[in-house]
Amino acid sequence: MLRPGDKIDAYHDPRNPLTVAYQHYAHDDASQGTAVNHCPPDLLLPRLVHLDDLPELRRHLDGLARLRRRPGPDASARTTAALVALLLEIHAQAARAAGDLPALMDRRVHDVVEWLARHPTRRLDLHAAAASAELSADQFSRLFRRETGQSFRAYQVTVRIDRARELLAESGMTVSQVAKVLGYADHRLFVRQFKAHTGTAPGIWKRSA
Structure with missing residues (x-):
């Protein structure tokens, strides 16, 4: 500061x-x-x-x-x-x-959340995340939901969509390019998840940003 x-x-x-x-x-x-x-x-x-x-x-x-x-x-x-x-x-x-x-939040969950925030374009397997927290997958899943209010998978989607909003507003990339950068092989899945989180399609979001 x-x-x-x-x-x-x-x-x-x-x-x-x-x-x-x-x-x-x-x-x-x-x-x-x-x-x-x-x-x-x-x-x-x-x-x-x-x-x-x-x-x-x-x-x-x-x-x-x-x-x-x-x-x-x-x-x-x-x-x-x-x-x-x-x-x-x-x-x-x-x-x-x-x-x-x-x-x-619990430090074990916090460390994973921080990693996801820093690497929104990468996928993190549940078992790998659980191993980093030295917990079983079931234990980590319960702890993660308790601390964040979301499942591990849903939280990853939220992080990716938040990053997509930034890229669409600031980078000049097309919707297809953003979907590809964020690891979406299925463009329709990206559009569906974006709309579910923001209430609008990514193309409309980009034009209004």
Whole structure:
């Protein structure tokens, strides 16, 4: 989390590209209508935050980006509310990382969820996921559903469709190309799953994004 005056150097492995998502904001004094130069320390986020729920943060960022692309009479109020929700989520994740809030989910499930978020184009076999958690497939399935509210297979589909939405909105790829990148051999299956999750066909989603 960068602040005015910060200078950084960053690099990444080209084989594992770095994804950068950002929002630029300033704290305002509501009574004066001017920017606040010195925020109370408890409002500032740590410069380095370990994110334990990347999909949730991406959901907030996606929603904020969509609001900014679709101006309207209430756009300012809705954008401000979305930004506050985003910052509260980051504060909560920072607090969990510092041990000030309980962990979000069982670490064994969390590690698998994090892997899925980082590799949405790859398939992970249930037995391999269970083995990484040192559980049987049945034990892992029950634990995964309890912690996420979804079956392991359904969660993987959700991750892929979330990635599909990003690619359709930002990459310029066609629907067929996105389906192929995400490992769908059956284009009709991709369209069916996308529509089931979003309520609209991928082509319509792309045109409206």
